Amino acid sequence: MISYTPNLTYLNVQLKPPYRFQELIHKINIKLKQLHLKLSDNETREYPLSNDVQLFNGIKQFSSSLICLSLNLVGLDIETRNEIRFNSIKLQQFLESMIELKQFHLYAKLNKDPIDIDNILSSFSGKFWFDHNLSFGMHGRYFYTLPFYFNDLLEFYEGFDGVQSNSIEILETNPRMWYHVKSIELLVTYNYNLNFVKELKIKMPKLTLIKFGNIGFSSTHKTVNLCQEEKFDVQLDNVTTIEFTHGSIENKKEWLINVTPNLKYLFLWFTELSSIDNQLASILTKRIQQLNISTYIELEQLTMISDVYFSNVQYIIFGLNDGGMKPQDYAAFIMKILRNFQNLKTLIIYIIPISCFYIELHEIIQNLDMNEIINNYQVQQFREYCLFSKKSS
Structure with missing residues (x-):
């Protein structure tokens, strides 16, 4: 795609990383001035990731024109300090090849090696880093x-x-x-x-x-x-x-009560809700407009604690994860939500892509009382997503 945009000067893109046996990037004659690149990959692959050399060689194609380079690499599983991003000598050599570069931003994570933060940071304390006003920080493995x-x-x-x-x-x-x-x-x-x-x-x-x-x-x-x-x-x-x-x-x-008075959106992943009989429940019911939940645990709590818990919620997003439940059990909880949340505008249910969920979405939908639902909601399904939208009065 980039080869068809010869006048491109600014590129902000998120990509999966190159792999060891992937074809090398061909020469691109573009005078790119700003490159903001985020690489991440949560999938398990047959072949491991390539090392930094392939990535940084690709970036070097823009060495004569790049003014700003931003690299967010925290999503990559890197186990050794010898990669360019952590090696002061290799990183210096790379930056010296970028003859027009004025801004450089880096964010990376080191995983399985024993980490000596003092040793890593001290290697970036030489004259080159001082002359180019480049400072680095670390916390944990970042x-x-x-x-x-x-x-x-x-x-x-x-x-x-x-x-x-x-x-x-x-x-x-x-x-x-x-x-x-x-x-x-x-x-x-x-x-x-x-x-x-x-x-x-x-x-x-x-x-x-x-x-x-x-x-x-x-x-x-x-x-x-x-x-x-x-x-x-x-x-x-x-x-x-x-x-x-x-x-x-x-x-x-x-x-939740005092520090964040403008809280509107609450995301719950394997999380216990509070009792309906306390101050926190009252505050959350008043403030929360959108609720994102990811397991049957929160869904069960939400439908069993009280009909008024989160009663002002307008948007609910439910990610289906493996909870050992039957399709009709999920369907029963979804029906309770559609019946009890009077201010609800939309409900989205979907299967979390990386989960071990062995139920098909259509199996859950088949167990819903669609005759009752369509009186109040429009229903749209696309692949592993289903949207329930409240009809206008």
Whole structure:
């Protein structure tokens, strides 16, 4: 496609990575000035990924014209520090070939090697990096240029105290260090203190999504300061979406009630809901407009706790995962949602692509009372998706 756009100067693209036996990229005569590239692949392949050489050689085709290069490579499963993105000598050689380059942004993740953060960062402290004003930071297994250029800050479990850099000065003095961040991953089981919330408000003014997870936390992470009784009087007004993976939403009661007053969208993955008889349930029922759930656990809770729980929800998206249930069981829960949620405008059900789900979507639909449904909803099915849209009165 690119070869048919000879005047292309700006390219922002997300691709699957090249594979070891994939044909090499042919020479392209385009004077590209900005390249923003995100590579990721969640699929299991017969052949492993190629190393960085193939990727960076492809980028070198634009070495005479590129002014800005942004590489988001956190989705790639890299096990060794010897790849170009982590090797200071190889990365320097690559950047020296980009004769017009003025901006370089990198975001990558190192997986199975033992990680020595101090050793990695110290290798990027030479004259070349100083002369080109290139600073790098790390937390956990993540390696990136600073200031942080990307929207998603992953596994930020230790907070700002867990970030190390080859330039301590830039961490302490640059007010726009985390300015571009729109989503952040934290731990659902940790109670981050009030100072951390204040830092989020100041340092991440564009933050709209917080993901609370309970997986992927290893002993390589240090413990953050905890607070049990601290009153949160700082609000993250721009945050409209919170996502939970495992655990219970009760663990972040203060965040849901006091810290995020404009919360509208709630994503639940293997997560326990709160009791209908508490303050949190009342707040969520009032605020939440869209609810995304991914397993039969949340679906069962949603339909059994109370008819008024989340009664103001207008949009529900349900991802079907393997829960050992029969098609008629899923159909019964879906019927309860369509009957009980009076403000519901749309319901989307779909089969999660990477799940081990052994029920066909049409088997669930066959068990629905379609005669009742079509009185109030229009029904559209496309492949593994089914949309129920409320008819206008």
